[in-house]
Amino acid sequence: MKAIRKAVIPVAGLGTRFLPATKAIPKEMLTIVDRPTIQYIVEEAVASGIEEIILVTSAGKSAIENHFDYDFQLDTVLKDRNKIQMREELNNISNLIDIISVRQKEPLGLGHAIWMARNVVGDEPFMVLLGDDLVMSKVPCCKQMIQLYEEVGESIVAVQQVPMEQTHQYGIVEGLPTEYERTYKVDRMVEKPAPGTCNSNMAIIGRYLLMPEIFEFLEKTTPGHGGEIQLTDALLALSNKRGMYAYEFNGKRYDAGDKLGYLKAIVDFALSHNALGKPFREYLLSVCNNIAKQ
Numbered sequence: 001m002k003a004i005r006k007a008v009i010p011v012a013g014l015g016t017r018f019l020p021a022t023k024a025i026p027k028e029m030l031t032i033v034d035r036p037t038i039q040y041i042v043e044e045a046v047a048s049g050i051e052e053i054i055l056v057t058s059a060g061k062s063a064i065e066n067h068f069d070y071d072f073q074l075d076t077v078l079k080d081r082n083k084i085q086m087r088e089e090l091n092n093i094s095n096l097i098d099i100i101s102v103r104q105k106e107p108l109g110l111g112h113a114i115w116m117a118r119n120v121v122g123d124e125p126f127m128v129l130l131g132d133d134l135v136m137s138k139v140p141c142c143k144q145m146i147q148l149y150e151e152v153g154e155s156i157v158a159v160q161q162v163p164m165e166q167t168h169q170y171g172i173v174e175g176l177p178t179e180y181e182r183t184y185k186v187d188r189m190v191e192k193p194a195p196g197t198c199n200s201n202m203a204i205i206g207r208y209l210l211m212p213e214i215f216e217f218l219e220k221t222t223p224g225h226g227g228e229i230q231l232t233d234a235l236l237a238l239s240n241k242r243g244m245y246a247y248e249f250n251g252k253r254y255d256a257g258d259k260l261g262y263l264k265a266i267v268d269f270a271l272s273h274n275a276l277g278k279p280f281r282e283y284l285l286s287v288c289n290n291i292a293k294q
Contacts, residue, residue, distance in 0.1 A: 001153050002124045002125055004050070004125055004127055004146050004149065004209065005050065005051045005052060005124065005126075006050065006051070006052045006053075006054060006120075006121055006124065006126045006127070007050045007052070007053055007054070007126060007127040007128070007129055007142070008054045008056060008117045008121065008126060008128045008129075009045075009053060009054070009055050009056070009129050009130075009131050010056040010104075010113035010114065010130065011026065011028050011056065011057055011058075011131040012056050012057055012058035012061065012107065012113055013027065013058075013107075013131075013257075014107070015028075015257070017257060017258060017259065018259070018262075025063065026038075026063055026064055027131075027132060027257060028061075028064055028131040028132065029064060029067065030256070030262070032134070032256065032265050032266055032269050033266060033269050033270050033273055033276065034273075036067060037131065037132060037256050038064055038067070038131055039067070039093065041129050041130075041131055041133075042068070042096060042097065042099075043096070044135065044140045044141065044142055045127065045129060045142055046096055047140045047142075047143065048127075048140045048143035048146055049143065049146065050097065050127060050142065051097065051098065052097065052098045052099075053097055053098070053099045054100050054101075054102060054120045054121065055099060055101045055102070056101075056102055056103075056104050056114070056116050056117055057101050057104070058104050058105070058107070065099070067093070068093060068094060068096065068099050070094040071090070071094075074090065075087060075090065075091065078090070100120055102116050102117055102119075102120060103116070104116050108223070108227065108228055108229055109223070109224075109226075109227075109228025109230060109231075110130075110228075110229075110231045111221055111228070111230050111233070111234055112218070112228070112229040114128060114214070114218060114231060115215060115218040115219060115229070118215040118218075121212065121215075123212050125149070125155075125209065125211050125212060126210060127145070127146075127207070127208065127209055127210075128206075128207070128208040128210060129142065129207060130206025130207075132206070132255065132257030133205055133206030133253060133256065133257075134253070134254040134265050134269075135207070135249065135252065135253050135254075136251055136252045136254070136268060136269070136272070137249070137250055137251025137252070138250070139250065141207050141249045141251055142207060144247070144249050144251075145158060145207060145209045145249070146209065148180060148183060148245065148247055152180065152183075152245055154211065154242060154243045154244055154245060155209060155210050155211050155235075155239070155243075155244045156208070156209040156244070156245045157173065157204050157207075157208050157209075157235065157244065157247070158204070158205050158206075158207035158208070158246075158247055158248075159173055159184075159202040159203060159204055159205065159247065159248055160203055160205055160248065160249070160253055161201050161202060161203070161248070162201055162203045163201065164201050165195070166203075167193060167195075167198055167200075167201055167203065168193060168194060168195055169192065169203075170203035170204060171190070171191045171192065171204040171231075171232045172189070172191075172192075172193055172198050172200050172202060172204070173186055173189055173200060174188040174189075174190075174198070174199065174200040174202070175245075175246055178245070180245075182248040182249070182250075183245055183246070183247050183248070184202070184246040184247075184248075185244075185246075186239045186245060186246050188236070189235055189239070190232075191230055191233070202246055202248070204232070204246075205253050206253075207249070208231075208235075210238070211238065211242065213238055213241065213242070214234055214235070214238050217233075217237040218234045220237075221233045221234050221237075252268070254268070267284075
């Protein structure tokens, strides 16, 4: 069984849900407390034992690459001003992990974005982390999935239960429980099913552990709505060939690509912040008290 060493992070999207903020700034660089969203994603991969990150980018996304690069001029300024702690923190970011970028030249969907990483990933299983999905958990979500992979040896999609009336917003998995805790053998996948057409409420979120055969199916997948290549179609084909598991991870997921989800993430991550958590909690309590008095 090959180890999971590489992770693909698609960051080529335009971030239209956050316009005008994302007109000049990639949505992945929007800040959650004191770090851009993409840094939390990369840190999760690193904490899970990933050795190499492949960013799938597009025009106007250079800020993401620059964030993880070494900045000689800034480092020199911080050194001259004796900003030791800040300098150390920035150098830690640039030394987090090896990062390679590939370009998605056309916005042809998530499936196409992952397919663009095929030559860098090669013939080995890999993780996919979506750049606007955050997971807060004691054990990183990726690490949970890798631990399960070491038991089952097949592809895994992370899922969470959502209200039935929201299933049309997600890719939905149907499957039977296995002997592994919180794990299901995938039987069927449906991308954003119409209300009443699916009995499951297990929604796929932005974490995937995939066998390299996924690239074969992505190459054969016919473009769907909007001319995009849907990842779910290729996942279903892969599951039919060699099996796939759905894992209901431990943790809380935030859709940081949605305005409300982004605000929820800011609140919860601020409350767990070592330096800001206590004063921020006191501030929220004062706000709640003022609302109660109105």
